[in-house]
Amino acid sequence: MSSADIYRETILDYYRNPRNFGKMDNPDVDARDSNPLCGDEVEMQVRVGPGSTIEEIKFVGKGCAISVASASMLTELAKGKRLEWVKELSKDDVLRMLGNPELGPSRIKCALLGMKVLKSGVYGYLGAHYDDPDALGSTR
Numbered sequence: 707m708s709s710a711d712i713y714r715e716t717i718l719d720y721y722r723n724p725r726n727f728g729k730m731d732n733p734d735v736d737a738r739d740s741n742p743l744c745g746d747e748v749e750m751q752v753r754v755g756p757g758s759t760i761e762e763i764k765f766v767g768k769g770c771a772i773s774v775a776s777a778s779m780l781t782e783l784a785k786g787k788r789l790e791w792v793k794e795l796s797k798d799d800v801l802r803m804l805g806n807p808e809l810g811p812s813r814i815k816c817a818l819l820g821m822k823v824l825k826s827g828v829y830g831y832l833g834a835h836y837d838d839p840d841a842l843g844s845t846r
């Protein structure tokens with residue numbers, strides 16, 4: 707099996723059995739967005755923990771295999787990281803996480819949908835708490 711096959715299998719596995727799929731009560735971050743090309747939506751929720759870390763993260767949404775797998779893998783990668791890490795996250799990081807598959811421009815939008823939603827949610831949270839360090843998760 708080539709490494710491309712292994713990554714393809716991994717993507718299908720995350721699509722069929724998405725990790726961290728579901729919703730949580732009273733998340734600190736709750737954002738959703740859609741892929742403008744197809745209308746598929748992803749919602750991401752985060753519970754912020756001490757030191758502004760991602761204590762818990764969940765997602766829901768429907769979409770193609772690459773969008774669901776990418777959002778799910780991203781939740782696993784993000785767990786325990788600081789919110790600042792999300793700000794630094796790049797397209798290349800996400801494509802690397804997926805095994806650098808050959809994707810056309812429309813499929814790249816699928817792959818990046820989860821990251822786009824997570825970033826918008828985290829930016830919103832940081833913007834709302836920029837002058838309130840105690841609210842950045844350190845009180846939990």
Ligand code: FES
Pocket residue numbers: 741744745746769770771773815816819
């Ligand atoms: Fe809709 Fe990929 S086709 S997210």
